[in-house]
Amino acid sequence: MLSYFEAYKPYYRENLKLAIPVVISQLGHTLVHLSDSVIVGHFAGTVSLAAVSLVNSVFVVAMVMGLGIAYGITPLIAQFNGQKNYEACGRLLSNSILLNLIFGVVLFIAMYFGAGNLLDHLGQSPEVLKQAKPFLLLLSVSLIPLMLFSAFKQFAEGLGFTKQAMKVSIWGNVLNICLGVIFVKGLFGIKPMGVSGVGYSTLVDRTVMAIAMAIYIFRSKHFKAYLKDFKITYINRTRCMELIRIGAPVSLQATFEVSAFSAAAVLVGQIGPVQQAAHQVGINLASMTYMIASGVSSAAAIKSGNYFGAKSFGELRASAIASYHIVLIFMSTTAILFILFNQWLPWIITSDVRVIAIASQLLIIAAIFQLFDGAQVIGLGILRGVGDVNIPTIITFLAYWVIGLPLGYWLGLHLKLGANGVWYGLVAGLGVASVLLYFRFTHTTKKHLEDYIFDDTLKV
Numbered sequence: 001m002l003s004y005f006e007a008y009k010p011y012y013r014e015n016l017k018l019a020i021p022v023v024i025s026q027l028g029h030t031l032v033h034l035s036d037s038v039i040v041g042h043f044a045g046t047v048s049l050a051a052v053s054l055v056n057s058v059f060v061v062a063m064v065m066g067l068g069i070a071y072g073i074t075p076l077i078a079q080f081n082g083q084k085n086y087e088a089c090g091r092l093l094s095n096s097i098l099l100n101l102i103f104g105v106v107l108f109i110a111m112y113f114g115a116g117n118l119l120d121h122l123g124q125s126p127e128v129l130k131q132a133k134p135f136l137l138l139l140s141v142s143l144i145p146l147m148l149f150s151a152f153k154q155f156a157e158g159l160g161f162t163k164q165a166m167k168v169s170i171w172g173n174v175l176n177i178c179l180g181v182i183f184v185k186g187l188f189g190i191k192p193m194g195v196s197g198v199g200y201s202t203l204v205d206r207t208v209m210a211i212a213m214a215i216y217i218f219r220s221k222h223f224k225a226y227l228k229d230f231k232i233t234y235i236n237r238t239r240c241m242e243l244i245r246i247g248a249p250v251s252l253q254a255t256f257e258v259s260a261f262s263a264a265a266v267l268v269g270q271i272g273p274v275q276q277a278a279h280q281v282g283i284n285l286a287s288m289t290y291m292i293a294s295g296v297s298s299a300a301a302i303k304s305g306n307y308f309g310a311k312s313f314g315e316l317r318a319s320a321i322a323s324y325h326i327v328l329i330f331m332s333t334t335a336i337l338f339i340l341f342n343q344w345l346p347w348i349i350t351s352d353v354r355v356i357a358i359a360s361q362l363l364i365i366a367a368i369f370q371l372f373d374g375a376q377v378i379g380l381g382i383l384r385g386v387g388d389v390n391i392p393t394i395i396t397f398l399a400y401w402v403i404g405l406p407l408g409y410w411l412g413l414h415l416k417l418g419a420n421g422v423w424y425g426l427v428a429g430l431g432v433a434s435v436l437l438y439f440r441f442t443h444t445t446k447k448h449l450e451d452y453i454f455d456d457t458l459k460v
Contacts, residue, residue, distance in 0.1 A: 009257075015299055019326070021162035023295030024255060025153065025169045039180045039198055044263045049280060049350060050273040051132040051195050056280070057137045057265035062107045064254035066143055069103050070096070070150035072247025074298070075385050077158025078305030085353040089159065090230040093217075095239040096151045097232065106145035111140035138199025142206045146237040152217045161222055168212045176205035232342035249389035253380055253396045257433075260400035264408055264426060268419045271412075275419045277355045281346045282362035282423075286373075288335040293374040297381030304385025317445045320382045324375065324438075331374035338367035358419055372430035379437030388444050396438045404429020 056405075075095040080089050096274040153165040182190060183197030217223055261283060269276040300323035307316035338345070346356040383392050408425020411417045417424070 007320040008318060008325060009280040011319045012326065015229045015296070015303060015319060015323050018160065018162060018302060019296045019299035019323075019392070021166035022157060022298045023037045023292050025157075025162065025295070039177070039184050049277045049355075050269070051129075051135060052198070052280065054129075054265070054269060054276065055139060055386065057135045057262040057269075059111065059264050060134065061255060061259045062111050062140070062143060063146070063174075063259045065251045066100070066107050066147050067102055067150055068251025068254045069247040070100050070147060070154050071250045071298075071384070072096070072099075072243040072245070073151070074154045075246055075301055075305040076242060077155060077303045078385065079309035079387075089155075089226045090228065091234055091236065092243065093151070093155045093227070093240055094230060094232050094234045095236060096155065096243055098235055099240060099243055100147040100151040100188060101144070104144035107143045108140045108149075111143070112137060114289075131139070132195070135195045135199045136202050138196060140157050142203040144201075145203075145207040145210040147319055149206065149213050151341045152210075152213040156213075156217060156223075157298065158305075159223070159226065160302065162299075164216045164220075165213065166211050168216070171212075172209040175208060176201050179204055241264060246384070246389060248389065249393040250380075250384055252393045256393075256396040256400050257429075260429060261426065263405055264422045267409060267412060271418055272356050275358055275429040276350075277350065277352070278346075278358035278362060279419055279422075281349045281355060281356070281359040284349060285338075285363065286366040286369075289331065289370060290373050290377065293331060293377050294381075296323055296327050297377045299323070299381075300378060301381040301385035308386045310393050313445065316386070320378075320441065320445065323382065324378050327374040327378045328371060331370040335367040335370040338363045338370070342367075360442045361420055362423055365420060365427060369427045372427070372434040375434035376430060376437050379434065379441050382441050383437070383444065386444060388440070391440055392437060395440065396433055399433035399436065400429040403432050 042371065063305060073092055076092055077089050080092070149168075153168075156162070156165060179201035180198045182188060183200050184195075185197075218227070265279050265283070267278065268279040300320060303319045303323075304316055307313070342360040343356075345363060346359040349357075350356065380392055380396075383389065404425050404427075406423040406425070409430050411421030411424050413421075415421060
């Protein structure tokens with residue numbers, strides 16, 4: 001058994017070295033929402049926390065759609081870098097900046113005019129809606145700087161430079177927390193803003209992060225070779241379509257999963273504000289572990305893209321399997337922690353004993369789906385790295401919207417199992433996705449390896 005893992009030791013080191021900064025950077029997106037929930041939960045009350053839950057359940061769909069589009073540059077950059085085609089990398093960046101800016105504005109408009117009206121028709125509590133709408137507007141505006149930040153972040157990570165985005169994310173979260181407490185509670189002569197306070201802090205945080213990441217990219221010596229012929233006006237339809245070809249399916253994959261969880265929040269909200277607040281507590285804690293696995297997945301995509309571009313298919317499979325090992329070990333650990341500390345972890349976010357009682361049950365269910373969640377996100381990352389995005393998109397749709405969410409509705413609302421029943425459906429969706437994506441990974445990578453060996457045999 002030990003000899004089996006010994007064969008992957010070089011890939012564990014290599015993948016972790018790349019993944020750890022990406023993990024910390026990825027956590028930044030979730031920590032923004034977690035810190036918002038903690039600040040509101042402790043300083044503004046349960047109804048305000050329910051409002052944050054409602055808005056985040058809608059906003060996160062737009063956010064992952066945008067981040068998916070932004071992600072389109074990363075595997076392409078990794079492949080071009082593996083081929084030593086530095087000029088193509090710089091030209092992809094200019095197109096990525098334009099696309100991200102356009103999508104940021106489009107998503108803002110969709111959220112402001114679409115989601116704002118949608119909230120009125122979801123059967124939510126009027127007192128929750130009153131606080132939710134101003135918060136939604138501020139988060140929607142923050143999508144524009146977030147998309148610009150992501151253009152630079154994904155470019156750097158595609159080239160293997162992951163630490164700067166990590167540092168920017170860390171300081172951005174510190175800024176978000178400090179401003180959030182000041183604005184929500186009303187310190188230093190500022191009038192208490194309630195839920196809107198964390199909206200303003202998030203907007204400022206993401207604007208500062210975008211500016212900081214842009215300065216790093218254009219001033220660092222690491223990127224001079226790649227940006228030698230860079231022009232912000234170099235826009236090419238073919239390059240844009242390449243980015244959309246990868247980014248759009250990635251966006252859909254993330255959207256199908258996250259929107260299922262968001263729809264679950266809406267379903268739970270129809271049960272009551274306390275259950276909705278408990279859902280927010282549970283999903284925030286589960287999202288932390290997911291984003292760590294997602295960071296490893298992003299690193300796996302980068303390494304898979306490098307090996308794919310260099311036609312090193314044997315190393316591609318070994319590196320990918322090592323990433324599976326890393327995530328499954330980590331998610332097993334977090335599952336145990338969720339079970340052991342399910343009564344205490346919710347206190348991080350709220351002190352309402354009614355919310356904690358429900359959230360502690362949801363954490364037990366979250367422990368069940370940890371392995372499924374980790375396995376499915378790693379499978380998606382590896383397949384993105386080799387440019388296989390269409391079939392995985394279909395898999396995610398079937399898993400979450402054909403199986404997971406309908407089952408959750410039936411168990412939660414029809415059979416009256418409440419929030420627990422809705423989460424049981426999510427477990428089923430994640431389980432189906434993880435199994436099908438693993439089979440897809442095995443089939444795709446073996447096929448590339450066999451075809452390459454066959455081509456070499458013909459040449460000989």
